[in-house]
Amino acid sequence: MRELTFLLRKEFLQIFRNKLILRMIFALPLIQLILLPYAATYEIKNITLSIVDNDHSEQSRRLINKFTSSGYFRLTDNSATYNQALDKVEKDEADLIVVIPQEFERDLIRQSESTIMIAANAISGQTAGLAVAYSNSIIKDFNNEIRTEWLPQSRFNTIPVIEITNSNWFNTQMNYKDFIVPGVLALLVTLVGYLMSALNIVKEKEVGTIEQLNVSPIKKYQFVLSKLIPFWVLGLAVMTIGFIMSFVVYGIYPEGHFWVGYLFAGVYLIALLGFGLLTSIFAETQQQAMFIAYFFMLVFILLGGLFSPTENMPDWARYLTYINPVSYLIEVMRMLVLKGSSFWDLRLHFLVVTGFAIFFNGLAIYKYKKTN
Amino acid sequence: MNKEIVIKTDKLTKRFGDFIAVNEISFEVYKGEIFGFLGANGAGKTTAMKMLIGISKPSSGNAAIAGYDVYKQTELIKRNIGYMSQKFSLYEDLTIKENIQLFGGIYGLSDDQIKTKGESLIEKLGLQDEADKLVVSLPLGWKQKLAFSIAILHQPKIVFLDEPTGGVDPITRRQFWDMIYEAADNGITVFVTTHYMDEAEYCHRVSIMVDGVIQALDSPEGLKMRYNAQSMEEVFLMLARGAKRSD
Structure with missing residues (x-):
């Protein structure tokens, strides 16, 4: 355990020393949360x-x-x-x-x-x-x-008319921003968590420092944990900034309990970071990792239901969203923010994402080899 | 004299498909010895070394490092060796002190040990003023000396050096070898690869690898005598000229 604290210290030192990345991590939520909901609107006017x-x-x-x-x-x-x-x-x-x-x-x-x-x-x-x-x-x-x-001003209308009145549940004003902001929040957590973890190990591979760790007596699980924990913390920090931003700018805050959101994001981030680690194990250079990450991000986001509802997709695409972790976070964020769903309502989502977490991390630990 | 064997290989082999990178090498290295591991580019030195330090599984043959088996006891091997790779592998975005703390911690030194050993290391290298500066700002020669000092911080039984002095000026190389001698005097066995033949002369014994096979193994004096040569360079050229592989 003591070795792990040294490794964690090193990771945090490196993260906080990389000023450009750090600024990006915090600028990204601000810009995305302010720009996207205004720009990417479904409503068509003009x-x-x-x-x-x-x-x-x-x-x-x-x-x-x-x-x-x-x-x-x-x-x-x-x-x-x-x-x-x-x-x-x-x-x-x-x-x-x-x-x-x-x-x-x-x-x-x-x-x-x-x-x-x-x-x-x-x-x-x-x-x-x-x-x-x-x-x-x-x-x-x-x-x-x-x-x-x-028509003659008769008391009795000669033509019977059925009039339809609507009642919009959970988003009574049909406010587009209420719908998109939780989705963008999910996107942010995903982007920061996945990209950072995917690039991190590859960077050590590229610079050659990973060899120095591989010849040292640190255990595989210690190494993997030292790469997971910092970005897990960072991901939740970004989510917190996102929550604050969406309240300050849009007055949007979750109807449900915050702890449910954090718990879900916590499990989700473990799954996502596992996927990031897996990416970095397969990639040899940061360029490769970047490209793999870009590929998956694009597919995950487009099929995640952020912009186009998954219900509109053809069957084959809808089945794909079942294995897309991002779509679960987007859905949970929306249910939590708009509907105030409870932990029990979201139990299925929790179950699936826990499954992802075990699968990706299991595979990452299995595939990461100190020896080849 | 009864010499304690710290590295022993027996027909150690590594194949990559049809290609035999290391072909049945057998040798022994004794405690406190400075063992030069020479060979042209592509001769299989680095591959052989990777098997010895436990990051590459041999295809066949046996080897014991500090008494531990390279197949089953790689984690124990790693605890008892130090390694300095061809590529500079300290963290450049950490300071000298932070690097010392990290690697000291990984090898299980206590906080007190890290502090006292770290301080004496910094003092010995004369880096007191740079201790809190990022490693990236150091000149290459200093980096290499620092990397070596950190590789032996935990008093390993054996330290493996893969071309430690590549690109370093002659004065720093001389200082580097003084450090190697000091480590050997303290009972650390040094296993070093190099392309500089003057450095080969400093070793107690050298082996010369050609096309995955150890062609010669003796003290520099012995080799020069056997091949009737003036210098190690002549010996090396004589042997390596027959090589079929190169980069």
Whole structure:
């Protein structure tokens, strides 16, 4: 045990002496937590709108007004023809074209129906989908308005209407930041823990100091622990900074108990650091380790449900998320922060991540050889 | 004279696939001896040394280091040897004192021992003013002397030195060899590889490896006599010229 304290002392000295890395470790949470939730938003506002109004009537103006006052669209163009409007789409000056036909008002009054054409620029499928969805609801609104205005003011509505009202549980305001901030927090813990541990042993390999440790009588478990513990502490420190930041900047704090979060992050970090050690055992140079780490980080994060919900993924991808440790932390963070889940609610997550921890570390200890 | 054997190998061999890096080498090293382990690049010196210090498993043959078996007792071997590698392997981002504490601690020295031995080490090397400076800031020659001093801090039975004086100026090399003699006088057996033939002359006995095989083993005087040569350099050239392998 005494040998371990000497090794730990050495690791901490080295970490705190590396000022650049240290600054990065603490700057990363700040920047990511401030930038990402604002920049990476699902909500699409400011869709550029091109209107081709062939009617120029009171009703057509009223519809246009509904579009522009919805807050989702920005009217950037009034074209005379559909082809002109298409030109704007090609120049990337419009995302959505709304064509109001001639006799729009007359048809509405006389025949009680009229047709509007909507054309969306589907370069970004997501923007196009949302733009069309927003338009649909705007037009539906418009429909309801004129219907109530024009129908005889009877007490009994002749057309039965089922109206849907929503109630959004756990995130009542459907606040995007409440959703993304816990995810970014999970990302931070992962990034710092994994990268630091993956690069650490490889650096010793590259410099040659590992040979000096290999010829010494220190035990394998002492060596592995001396590499795990410092980054475990560092990971939890980063999480603490993240919690403080998300409270100060966004007023977000976990509905559930902090200790559940720390306990889970503690187990998760053991699993993750084990994976980092495994990476550094396979890589011979820091360059290789960097590339392996980048590869896994990218896959883990993209399949982790941070940006795109895992429920939307095809089956094969959803099965992959079951073996992706990062997706568990993201989910637990969200459940804890938004739902206030308890330890018992999260028992399955705990179980799986404990399994990861045993697997990765077992493999790392098995694979790390002082002798070859 | 009854000499105590501290290293004994018997047909020690290391193969990498078809390639036989070390081919059935057998030799003995005695306590307190300075044993020079010579050979051209690629002759198999480093591979052989790695087997002796317990970080590489032999393919066949036997060896005992300080009485411990290289197959089964590598951890005991490691406790009883010191090692200084070709690559400088102290931590450059730690200070001299911190390096001493680390390696002293790893080899199980007590806090008192670390303190007194560390202080006398620093004093002997004249590094009092640099003790709290990072090792990276030291000139190469000082680093090597420091690395050697730390390698023998825990009073090992044998110290293995893999080209310890590569790239070091002649004056520092001379000082380095004074330190080696002092260690040998204190009963530490020194097993050293080198490319400098003047250093080979300082050894009590030398072996010369060619293509994985020990071609000659004797005292420098004995070798010069046998090959009718003026210097170790001539002996070495005569033997190594026949080598088929090189880097």
